[in-house]
Amino acid sequence: MQLCFWGTDSGTEPVANRRHMAFTIESGGAVYWFDAGEGCSHTAYTHGMNLSRVRRVVISHSHMDHIGGLGNLLWNIRKLDVVFGDRKALPLDVYVPEIEPWDALMALLRYTEGDFRCDFPIEGHRFGDGAVFDDGVMRVTALHNRHLPDRPDGAHRAYGFLIECEGKRILYTGDTGGVDDYAPLFPCDILITETGHHTADRVAAALVDRGLIPAEKLIFTHHGVEILADFDGELKKAQAVMPGRVVFVNDADRMELAPAGA
Numbered sequence: 001m002q003l004c005f006w007g008t009d010s011g012t013e014p015v016a017n018r019r020h021m022a023f024t025i026e027s028g029g030a031v032y033w034f035d036a037g038e039g040c041s042h043t044a045y046t047h048g049m050n051l052s053r054v055r056r057v058v059i060s061h062s063h064m065d066h067i068g069g070l071g072n073l074l075w076n077i078r079k080l081d082v083v084f085g086d087r088k089a090l091p092l093d094v095y096v097p098e099i100e101p102w103d104a105l106m107a108l109l110r111y112t113e114g115d116f117r118c119d120f121p122i123e124g125h126r127f128g129d130g131a132v133f134d135d136g137v138m139r140v141t142a143l144h145n146r147h148l149p150d151r152p153d154g155a156h157r158a159y160g161f162l163i164e165c166e167g168k169r170i171l172y173t174g175d176t177g178g179v180d181d182y183a184p185l186f187p188c189d190i191l192i193t194e195t196g197h198h199t200a201d202r203v204a205a206a207l208v209d210r211g212l213i214p215a216e217k218l219i220f221t222h223h224g225v226e227i228l229a230d231f232d233g234e235l236k237k238a239q240a241v242m243p244g245r246v247v248f249v250n251d252a253d254r255m256e257l258a259p260a261g262a
Contacts (some may be wrong), residue, residue: 001166001257002026003190004049006040006248010196011065012228018251019043020065021222023172023192026219027165028137030055034161034172036070037116041077047252051077052087057094058140060174061148061158062101065152065222070094071105078118091121095133095140097157099126128156138165142262143185146177147197160185167260171214176223179206189215194222200238200246217255218245 004026007019020037025043031054045051054077059067074092081087096102102124109116125133132140140163143145144156151157162185171188173181175197182193191214193203200220207213220227220238227234231248239246 001168001259003170003255003257004044005221005251005253006044006047006049007035007037007069008223008249008251008253009037009065010194010222010224011063012196012225015228018223020068022069022192023221024049025138025163025165026053027172028110029053030137032138032163032165033057033073033161035060035066035174036068036069036073037065039072040069041073043251045080049142051080052084052090053093055090056135056138058134058161059091059094059096060160062096062098063148063175066175067096067101071109072124074109075112075116078116079235081119085119087120087260089120091123093133094122094124095113095127096124097127097142097159098151098155099124102126102127127159132161138163140164141185141226143182145174145181147175147181149167160224162188166257168257179203179210179212182209183212186212187215189260190219192215192219192221195220195227195234195248196224196225199226200234200248201241204238204241205247213242214245217247219249221249 005023006247007022009018019039021035132192142159147158160173160182169188170190235248
């Protein structure tokens with residue numbers, strides 16, 4: 001199983017060598033994509049990712065630094081299928097917390113070349129708290145957070161996820177209002193969380209105070225301006241709070257994850 005980061009910037013002004021939030025998990029010959037910030041598919045493809053193997057895409061919320069590259073991701077998958085034909089009609093499922101942005105995106109894509117006709121099915125699915133999907137390789141469970149206010153009808157708009165794959169429990173917080181938003185998804189082996197709205201040392205301290213220690217790694221991504229201004233210094237501060245576990249990632253970083261019990 002491989003964990004790859006294709007965008008590690010938050011919704012700041014454009015930053016050299018960083019795209020907005022996106023990562024993938026590869027398992028069972030399939031690629032599972034989480035969030036799709038601008039430029040993420042370009043980074044992935046130019047660093048050797050086979051986009052034809054993308055099976056599912058999960059979006060945490062509809063801010064542009066998490067969904068702004070989704071159109072290009074879908075377009076690039078279609079284009080590569082036209083050029084190489086190696087997708088072989090494999091369906092592509094996209095999971096979104098709000099269906100209106102999805103409908104608008106698909107309407108926009110239909111104005112591109114060939115009316116965006118594909119030789120494989122693409123389906124959008126709205127999800128809420130609870131099961132997002134379980135395909136026998138990966139199971140994803142969603143829990144809403146406080147990053148965005150609820151819709152007028154009471155539906156939630158922003159989520160974190162527990163990702164279970166090859167015996168591993170990987171918790172991705174999305175953008176959050178704090179540790180209490182995702183504490184119910186513990187325990188986990190790997191925690192992937194953000195520094196766009198929180199400093200890493202304070203997040204690490206809050207986790208330690210609550211006894212919420214990931215078994216293997218605490219990975220910080222979605223970096224905000226405070227972190228980027230002193231990347232190495234902020235990393236050392238967080239590592240001092242939770243020694244041996246804290247990692248700051250950059251675009252195109254890859255991690256091999258051994259299956260549970262290996």
